[in-house]
Amino acid sequence: MNLSNMVKLRKKEGANPVIAEIKVYSPKHGDLLRGRDPLDILRIYERSGVAGISYITANEFKGNFDTLRQICNETDLPVLRKDFITSKGEIERTAEVGASAILLITRILGEKTAEFVDYALDHGLDTLVEVHSIEEARIANETNTTMIGINNRDIAILERDDGNVELTERLCRHVRGDVVRVSESGIRSIDDLKRALKCADAALIGTAFMMAENTEEFVRAFVEAGR
Template sequence: MLDKFKEAKQLELDSLRKDFVEGRIPGVYQGERPSFVEAIKAKGPGAIIAEFKPASPSKGVLRENANPLDFADDYAKNGAAAISVLTEHKYFGGHPDYLFMMSQAGVPLLRKDFIFDPLQVAMTASSPASAVLLIARMCDDVKHLQQLIGIARMPGLAPVVEIFDQADLDMAREAGADIIQVNNRDLDTLETTLDQARNFIKQKKDGELWICASGVNERSEVEEMAGLGFDAILVGTSLMQAENPGEKLAELTGAK
């Protein structure tokens, strides 16, 4: 599955490299970049990272004509600590411009895409994103991941390293990651189980910030994950499919 996603990014990478060679990579974003980590700590444990993704590989189109501006406002008003913004187009219906559109809500943004090249991190730094997702197993080795983490931190981006198994966690820590995102989805079957999060959280160390991603749909599950030690829970599909996303978010945060 990840190989398929990596392949889909090739045209974008070829374009970025051409731009780089010809001196057209934009500079670092000069506007406000609210702290992703502080926002989660302020509302955690169990802070909600509300995701905007018009589609997904497992479920297809989640919401027709989804307006990122409306979602950003709804998420900000209903207690999201941060917003995860899908920028991958082919499988998730996203676009990098959504980062600029959704930044108006004033909530820290996590850029979620298949990022494995330094130029992709540099492009993220030219946007209002506060954090960038790095998937451990999309990197060739520890040095590769370490390089991406370092490039992200230079302009003030928080590198969120996603893991699926023990080898990923070991690699993330060796590379210097301090924000760990546990993905509960099986990449082969696309099924989710919270047992993944329940097992991995036992290894959380002092000084680390942990995020539970995929498979959380109800307030009771948010409370369980928070009780186990997760600082934040990333929720996407159930919000995108809700009749009223703002109300669903308020329910998940416990405000309703």
Template sequence: MIHFGFIDALREKREKGKNAVIGEIKAFSLTRGDLLRGRDPLGILKAYENAGCAGISYITARSFNGSLEILKKICRETELPVLRKDFVEEKMEIERTAEAEADALLLIARILRYRTSEFVDLCFEHGIEPLVEVFSDDDLVYAEKARAVLVNNRDIFNPSDVNLQRTFRLAPKLKGFKISGSGISKPEDLKVLEVVNAVLVGTSFMLAENTEEFVRSFVEARL
């Protein structure tokens, strides 16, 4: 299977005049409940591919009804770069991510704190792009070694707290490739691309009646 690389694929989409959108396959939401609604995750993957997503994200956390086995299937079925999202705290998860053949792994600075830098290095050693998640100014120091940073607009410890202004406030302080995630529910929210390079969208895509058509409206939106 050929992969262009996580960051490279997102940059290439922007260079082609499209919005760099990472489509997230999300089985469950803490605020919206069951998101799959009996659907096959690989069917969602196909809709994302057809709509022009630049990358795929999948949450393996059990609290989101995720699994490594589904991640492996997604990685086998797509040529798009795949991001594994989870609440990673142990180094063995980096090896498991590599074994699944995912291209990138989310590292949450609020969880790893001073260990973030070590986990970033280990990801690079395993051929995985570390995507460091930040939520506040306190997290910025832990993202200094990362080539790619995700600003999470949602407070993971208080899921109902979502604010796109977090991206506008934090992104200008970050280096490297910047991504905004959470709370992006309509094409108008892509205004965050004024300060970041890409967006990650999950729940609103999973709730759409016509997934492919809705996702395409994000990819092709004119800002």
């Protein structure tokens, strides 16, 4: 099942649709893996009932494509590849390793976003088109994307800011209603999650999960909150 449909299924089941990120490094917080095996984090996320897995392959976040390949081979959950995609060749690589979805950032692609969305869809990938402003939401709305993500943090400064779900609350009304809307980043607590899910369909969380003392207990609490 692809990522957008898994989000809808988790919602139907009464769980909070959480896309859990295996995040190796944060420019703001430093090393998040702390000597752990990414596949061990994957198993924790699977047991916690998340809707999907996200992994950043970008060098700026110390990710790599080989780990993405491992994750895709090791899980039945849909996997989202996050990176600063600028070429269609990277879309092809993403599809070839068995990922379910790819992140496309309007800040980077601009008016070419629609073209990249169609190319990814043609290769069997869900597309999460990321926005951070009303103008970027306009661009995303004019594509055939299956998902639109509101990044609460500013990717232009590698998410070193203290973004929060207030941006999701402000921008959601500018995102068309026939896509899966995802609140990305800046979600630190269950209260943040509840606020985000009042207008968005899913939440993508990485840093807070990776920094938790008891990751499984923490993630499960997010997935099951309000049930």
